[in-house]
């Protein structure tokens with residue numbers, strides 16, 4: 496059983512953004528990700544895909560895209576950026592952990608994966 500103040504489910508862009516913010520605020524957190532890598536959905540998209548939103552509006556908190564990136568970032572550049580973001584903000588998701596049940600017991604939330612229970616207070 497792992498106790499944490501904040502649990503983030505999913506290490507996609509949204510989960511990474513939340514983790515980056517919490518790291519900046521010096522708040523502890525855990526991230527669980529059902530697949531075996533960060534930004535799983537982006538790995539599965541077709542290779543010539545580029546963002547249709549500009550790089551100025553598509554970066555995660557506290558870390559703009561590298562200057563060398565084009566205005567419309569490619570899928571592979573995006574994946575590289577997400578991996579470096581995780582490194583920089585020391586975001587180390589528990590990979591291969593799928594949340595299969597979330598329940599509240601008293602003042603504690605229990606999030607169960609196949610292998611672990613993550614426990615956090617509601618206040």
Ligand SMILES: Cc1cc2nc3c(=O)[nH]c(=O)nc-3n(C[C@H](O)[C@H](O)[C@H](O)COP(=O)(O)OP(=O)(O)OC[C@H]3O[C@@H](n4cnc5c(N)ncnc54)[C@H](O)[C@@H]3O)c2cc1C
Nearest residue numbers: 505506507508509510527528529535536546547548593594
């Ligand atoms: C083809 C395509 C092009 C796009 N282009 C753009 C664009 O140009 N600009 C833009 O802003 N947006 C774009 N989007 C939108 C895109 O969905 C988001 O940018 C982004 O991937 C969403 O991030 P997310 O973290 O919310 O979700 P996801 O990327 O889906 O990440 C969710 C993560 O949670 C994990 N997960 C899910 N359920 C569980 C569970 N129960 N337990 C543990 N882990 C779990 C998944 O494995 C995944 O890694 C595009 C989407 C598509 C499909």
